Amino acid sequence: MSNPRSFRSPALQVLDATVPATSVLSGRVLLHEESRFIPHQRGAVDNERGGVVMTGNTADDRALRLRTEAAFTGAMLIDSAPYKTYTATAEQPFLLPSDELFPSVDLSLGFQKARGASAAITPTGYIAPGDSKALKAVIREASLIERADTVVSLPIDVTWLRDDRVDQLIAACARISQPKALVMIAQFDPLKQSKELPGNLRRVVSEVENMMLLRTDLAGLEAMVHGALCAGIGISSTVRHSVAPGEKPAVNKPGPNYPSVLMPELMRFSGAEALSNRYANADAPPCYCAVCDGRGIDRFLGTDRDTRIEAGDHNVLTWSAWVEEMASTTPGLQRKTWWRDKCAAAIDNYALENQRLGLSTKKGFQPPLPLCAWATLPVS
Structure with a gap:
């Protein structure tokens, strides 16, 4: 499966909710980066085939500064990473703003676009192992989104890629009409957890249209080769992997945090x-x-x-x-x-x-x- 490329400037499409996310993201491998080093536009980022995913507590503010102060015109997403603190439920799969009188998914998506995102990502919580009800709730809520500029985030526990669950995951992804962004949740490298995971991830991206893989490592290139719409590779280990809410990232060796x-x-x-x-x-x-x-x-x-x-x-x-x-x-x-x-x-x-x-x-x-x-x- 291949996806057509679009060379139209993502910066010119920021506030237009009718522009499909596929047109600005297709074929790109983005840099997934913590917001603390922005606005600093890395010269290493290729704006034609790349772009930036801003994440962290101040991602929205830093994204706006990257647009306004650093004059960044490339493709950009804002990943507020609600899956780090919130677990999706059957009743509430998305984490909505708590400081709004009438919070809504559309408000959350529109806010990202107003801060400079080229496409908007749903604020999906962590989907725990085997929690089919939460996964179905994501499908339900995604079906209510009428915007064309949306990517449905799927922060799944990596056990969803095991042999006994991957078919259910594929079926669920196929029912979501928007582009889908997998984020694999586990301690250390998710794909090292068991030997069937790399092959099953390949199945997901090759069998379902418009799949994306974010917050990952070279698995992003593997996904692109086998039909993914887009990928985001983390600048550091903390942005290449994530752990479930309530867990602390395990470390192989305590001490200074070197690159x-x-x-x-x-x-x-x-x-x-x-x-x-x-x-x-x-x-x-x-x-x-x-x-x-x-x-x-x-x-x-x-x-x-x-x-x-x-x-x-x-x-x-x-x-x-x-x-x-x-x-x-x-x-x-x-x-x-x-x-x-x-x-x-x-x-x-x-x-x-x-x-x-x-x-x-x-x-x-x-x-x-x-x-x-x-x-x-x-x-x-």
Whole structure:
């Protein structure tokens, strides 16, 4: 399944609720970013094929400032992330504003557009494991929305992608006429929870029209290759994953919060501290993006703002180059084969890099479960 591209400027469509969300989002891989660093328009963002998803407590205010102060004209969404604090129910699947006399979904959607969003996202709460009534309530409320500029958010517990629930999820998504944005909720990387999840996520985006995947990692590219309308890749681990309301994000190791760095040859995100330790006695692989210019990828060991911005720009430029590669291949079998071969080549690079470092497979870099799945799942 492929989606037509629109090159009409998203900034010119902001207040027009009749412009379909599909026309401004189709084919884009957006940068999902916390609002605290805005207004700062990243030069790494490709406005033709990319854009921005603003999230965080002040996302709406920062989105407006990005439009007005930074003169940002690209595609932009505002993700207020109600799923981080609110669980959807059969009676109230959406979290409506509490400071309005007569709160409504339409008011919430219109407010996002007034703050500069190119399309509006429903304020859906977290959909808990197996809560069919809450999922049906989202379908019910979505059917009442008459705006064309709307994306229906589906922040699902990742267990909805297991074999015993994925068919129900697919059927539910198919009943929603608007574009649907999946946000997978789990501790750590959702797709590492069990081996069937990457393949089942592929089923969802390939079998249902106009699916999106937000707040994710390279799974966003996997989704785009297999027919997704749009994707949003997080600038940091906290914006690539989210946990259920009431849970605190688990951490592998307490201490300073260093940037995570996308390793181009291995197609993986690794913490800057881990990379610094790993390459303490060996040359780190160089990167030739516009930010790195041949320097090693082990140099981002810092918690200051400049280091974070540079590491983030490196990440964006790296996966944006892959988006360009993807766009240059024909949708369908050719594009799917390109992606599978790219993932398979990355898997081969793990053995080569471990050999270069003199490390065993057990002690060296190990390919993530989703990458292994993308390299081996059938392309058709």
